[in-house]
Amino acid sequence: MPRVLPLSATERKKLDFTKWIRGKCAAEKIKHEQIGKAWNVTHQAASLRISKANINYADLVILFRELHATDEEILKLMKWEGGK
Numbered sequence: 001m002p003r004v005l006p007l008s009a010t011e012r013k014k015l016d017f018t019k020w021i022r023g024k025c026a027a028e029k030i031k032h033e034q035i036g037k038a039w040n041v042t043h044q045a046a047s048l049r050i051s052k053a054n055i056n057y058a059d060l061v062i063l064f065r066e067l068h069a070t071d072e073e074i075l076k077l078m079k080w081e082g083g084k
Contacts, residue, residue, distance in 0.1 A: 013080075014053040015053075017053050017077055018050060018051060020073075021050050021063070022050075025067065028068060030066060030067060031043070035050070035063060038063075038065075038066050039059050039062060
């Protein structure tokens with residue numbers, strides 16, 4: 001079995017963020033096509049941005065609005081916990 005190096009704190013945070021987006025999209029019944037329209041990109045580009053957690057601040061604000069994110073969810077996602 002190949003050896004797997006542990007993810008850094010940043011990579012774990014990105015992974016948690018993408019998992020949250022996927023879960024929230026499922027719960028709210030929102031497709032990547034809708035997010036892409038809000039971002040003025042195709043649904044393929046929206047999916048790629050989400051999967052790589054490569055989202056700029058303006059798009060992040062739009063994403064939170066589209067997914068109806070609560071203040072508590074936003075705070076939990078954006079809080080940096082350094083070495084944990």
